[in-house]
Amino acid sequence: MENNMELKALKNNFSKIFNVEYAMFNDSETLSIKIPSNETLNAIDYLYNKESYKHLSMMSYIDKPKDNIIELIYILYSYTDHTTIILIIDLNRENPKFVTLKNIFPQAETFEIEFNEMMGIVFEGNNRMGEEFILEGWDGPPPMRKDFDTLEFVNDNYMFRSGRENSINVREHIKNITGEKGALDD
Amino acid sequence: MIEKKKRNIFQIIDDWASARSLWLLMYCTGCGAIELPPTMTSRYDMERFGIAPAGTPRQADILLITGYLSIKTLKRVIRAYEQMQSPKYVIGLGSCTINGGMYWDSYNTIKMLDLYLPVDIWIAGCMPRPESVIGGLNKLSDIIKAGEANGWKKYNENLKWYRANQKKVIKKWDLPEFNY
Incomplete structure (x- = not known):
């Protein structure tokens, strides 16, 4: 399918105005643009006011510990x-900071609270920062970070039930108890 | 542990009667919730065994935990359990309540339900089918009839142990110490 004409024009305009690192089509109707963080607010302002991108459908993040960044x-x-x-x-992974977008897109406020809890990203200007979103009384590191070792955390904080002492085949065992064929037996 | 005491005739009648009329409070945050509508409705119809869903914790006899519990939901479950009037019973449905199931390495779900609440019956499986759910409920009914479903007494007597376990995982403790 041909790429969307308006999106193509926007790509060209955008590259002239802003310092675009890359801009590529994911599919004919979707364009990914990577820009430096200091130009982001202007870019969003441009897309919101000059173009017709009035809807923030989603915010997300990707943790990239090898490059020491959070996207x-x-x-x-x-x-x-x-x-x-x-x-x-790109945000610096050690001290991820960005500016809130709640004045343009009100729904960004809730996303930002979640990101702060799960990834430790601080959004300046959002005065609900640090509020509990999903976790209650969490005092560990942000759990969605890739260097957070869940298994180690679980071993430290929870108890596991010890396994069986014998090594009887479960299907055999059930057959011996009930004398019936299991649903999975031939 | 509670010694098996000899019951007098009134307790026997009491146990027999309560085993025949069980009101079920379903805590449906786990995936096991999807097995309960067919269990309740005409296909499997648990009401023929005298078991019916209850609206609130205060009117219920059984608390059915349908799968994994996160720390946040565990707090609500404890609150609901303590609001129930005794005699009360807990059923752990699915492998998540037994040993964590597929969430065994999750940072936010508990692995063993019986550390936090006294479980009378486990129903194993991922997920147990409605037949197993009804089988477990019938088994519970038998145990009640025999006067052996004493989880709630165990909870009252060993409250300190249960509280210590609960407080170990619930970092932000804002429940009342006694609310039953």
């Missing part, structure tokens, strides 16, 4: 063109 992702949708733009921003 923050904004997915914007246009109801007039029916196209999607994915804005990707």
Whole structure:
């Protein structure tokens, strides 16, 4: 399928105005753009006011410990063109910080609280930062970070039931007890 | 542990009667919840065994935990359990309540339900089918009739042990110490 014409034009315009690291089509209706974090607010302002991207359908993040970055992702949708733009921003992994978008997209506020809890990203200007979203009384590191070892955490904090002492085949055992064929037996 | 005491005739009648009329409170945050509508409705019809769903914890006899419990939901389950009037029974449904199941290495779900609540009957499986659910409920009914379903007495007597376990995982403890 041909790429969307309006999106192609936008890609060209966008590359002229902003310092775009890369811009590529995911499919004919979706364009991913990576820009430096200091130009992001202007870019979103441009997409919101000059273009028709009025809807923030999703925020997301990708943890990349090898490159020492966290990618923050904004997915914007246009109801007039029916196209999607994915804005990707690199944040420093040690001290991930960005500015809140709650004044443009009110729903971003809730996303930002979740990201703060799960990934430790701080959004300046959001005064509900640090509020509990899903976890209650969590005092460990942000659990969605890739260097958070869940198994180690589980071994430290929970008790496991010890396994069986014998090594009887379960199917055989059931057959001996009930004298009946199991549902999985031939 | 509670010694098996000899019951007098009134307790025997009492146990027999309560085994015939069990009201079920379903805690449906786990995936086991999907097995309960067919158990309740015309296909498997648990009401023919005298078991019916109850609306609130205060009117229920059985607390049915249908799968994994996160720390946050464990807190609500403890609250609901302590609001129930005794005699009360707990059923652990599915392998998640027994040993963590497929969430065995999750940072946010408990692995053994019987550390936090006294479980009378386990129904193993992932997920147990409605037949197994009804089988477990019938088994519970038999145990009640025999006067052996004493989980709630165990809970009252060993409250300190249960509280210590509960507080170990629930870091933000804001439940009342006694609410039954």
